[in-house]
Amino acid sequence: MIVVRIPPTLRGEVGGVRQVEAVGDSVREVLDDLVAQHPSLGPQILANGGLAPFVNVYVGGEDVRTLNGLDTAVATGDTVILLPAMAGGSSRPWSPPVATSVLDLIGSTPLVELPKLSPKPDVRLYAKLEGQNPTGSIKDRVAKAMIEAAEASGELEPGRALLEPTSGNTGIALAMIARLKGYPLTCVMPENATEERKRLLRLYGAQIVSSPAEEGSNGAVRLALAMAAADPRWFVPFQYANQANVRAHYEGTGAEIAAALDRVDVLVAGLGTGGTLMGAGERVRETFPDVVVAAAEPMPGDPVMGLRSLDDGYVPPILDVTRLDRKVLVSNEDSVAAVRELLRLEGILGGVSAGAVLHVARRLADELDEGVVVAVLADGGWKYLSADFWDAPDDDLESSMESTVWW
């Protein structure tokens, strides 16, 4: 005779008793005898010819699953113990679903705190790393939004070709997306654009038309608009005047920042097309009405790659300067010093405009006693590796920290 101890969870099946006597030379025979006496126990303890998943059976204090299972031998005087097999656990942390296209990976970029770069312990400085987008810059958001808006409106359809004046990142983003969607792309850019940029554009599938170097990016804009006027086959997304640019930052960049942080006192972005400042600025202001939206603008005559000085004579139509709370001029030297510090102290390889934005963010952080400053870093430094400034001695970069503040 074998004594089987029944746990409270199974006593309902055996008339409430705490133990039942059964016979057999193995666990299987004992359990079969038990089920013969109390048939409703069957599905609870046996399944598919083996032990049910939610019950543990012990002989001599050992789990029979670690012995011979149901064939474990038992002898008169042994006690068989049945107990619930309890397991569970918290859900694993959320992980992103597998994307069906690289286009689905645009946006949702990380925010990271930069404690070593914050000028004051009570001011938290965060960077939004737009370089983590698929082609490596914030322009993936803009390019995707502009192309999809044009497709939705019917302006862009198979057979048309894209033409865009671009200093690089927008072209690379447009090239990647246009190729996936089957549109050819031609980029108009100053002929002195770096060879790396041009090479990358060609690799992503773009054609390149050069505009005069001395006319800068404004010259590229003029040439592209003239080409489009002469040939209706071209569709020019024209990020400087395209509201989809602003919307991409309102619905993407800005909404992500507003959702991720419980406070934003200052939002800094570079002044390029104005898309980030207008779109993300507006969205962050909706959640944090007192936020200071600040533009990092290059000093006139001292261009910072990727940024635009309004003094150069072109104000992008999507830019409404009255929506900017601050505009801080930053020199190329300060930008470069900041981007090197970002790499040295925080391990983040940023682009040059990221340095400009960071420089301004630190200046404005320094004006606060406590609060949260967010810097939108438009791209990583990978496309600027051939630039000399990475290796220049610090003396040559000594920063005056005296950027002109306009308002």
Added chain:
Amino acid sequence: MIPAAVRSAIAEHARAELPNEACGLLLLDGELAVEYVPAENASPSPYFFELRLDPVAWADIGERDVEQAIVHSHVSSPPRPSRTDVERIGLWQGRPYVIYSVRLDELAAWRIADGAIEPIPLA
């Protein structure tokens, strides 16, 4: 109700098991929790527990005139039953099931039956 001493026994065990989940039994006399019996997590993980208790000791507890609740910790998520908890409720269907969130320092009790989760108010 769960007296402060019992609650802190659960919390201390959960913290001691970090980074993994902890588990054990809570013994109830009517509605009053009288004792926490720590168990071993036989599958140590931040996202999983498998309760292991000396079978003779657990069978002996089953002879006492106390009700048992399964307790386990969630390291960082809230003390609500996860999908895993519901899927693995097994024989514990309809019985008290207590979860302690280490990060939130929150304790909550539930009954899980037929895939449905019902809270048990803690006084």
